[in-house]
Amino acid sequence: MKIGYPCINNSLKVTTFKTFRLGSYSDERFKETVSYNLANLRNILEFNIRHDLKFFRIGSGLIPLASHPVCVFPWREYFKKEFSEIGEYIAKHGLRISMHPDQFTLINALGEEIISRSIKEIEYHTDVLDLFGLDPSHKVQIHVGGAYGDKEKSIARFISNYNKLSEKIKNRLVIENDERLFSLKDCLFISKQTGVPVILDTLHHKLNNNGESLAQAVNSAAKTWKNIDGVPMTDYSSQAPDKRTGAHTNSIDTEDFKKFLSAASGIDLDIMLEIKDKEKSALLAIEILNNNL
DNA sequence: AATGGTCAAGTCAGC
């Protein structure tokens, strides 16, 4: 069981997603920014190892504008050495990595252009993990996409477009239940048709479910992960008190997390804590796991 | 140095 947090480390005053405007694109600017982001990534990963945080989501801004037509710079080649060094570090320390392309990534969209841009974006993410030299247990997670007024057709379109993806992408892609359109049940249906593993998001599941208990949900999502996919990943969070429904809590709710652990007992999971204070709560989660809290 | 408008991309809910 590995514990992690997404994208941002608040203890270190650095980020891995420095960017620039499309209008100020230049190869120089791009190279500078990517070098900066990769160096910071290395720092954050080293922090994680020092603190036994073995699961990390790398933010999509690592390579700015990577899938945009303006970016013709051969970054895959140019940063090959940096990528392989970081990748070796990840493998050596048994870190688990995930990535999560943003909301514009919709392989079930109605427009062909949107779909092809989305595939390019997913390809960028899988390329990063490939350049690290990581095995297929390091995943790229997306949501099913839009409903477009007809959920069934939109699910069918997801399945048909998924089936057309390259093996390279299919090896890494996993789908996550969302908080209002596609529930865990929908994701499991898609998984049955395609073999795509399902990431359970506990807060989304609380808001959008079909009456399954948390234990059933964890169990059924976990079953969609094959050996080659590694230990099932889960996105854990809880509701922020006094904020809009679906807002992630600022810091870990100890009791809620313990309930989650007991619902998941007997199942090996890697847990991504989608909590605002990031590594701080992840460290608390480790304490809870070790029965120190 | 501080600030406010704006930023590649899509969809949906809530007002």
Next chain:
DNA sequence: GCTGACTTGACCATT
């Protein structure tokens, strides 16, 4: 119709 939310605010022109 507009705004905020989504895994995450940051960039940059202007003052």
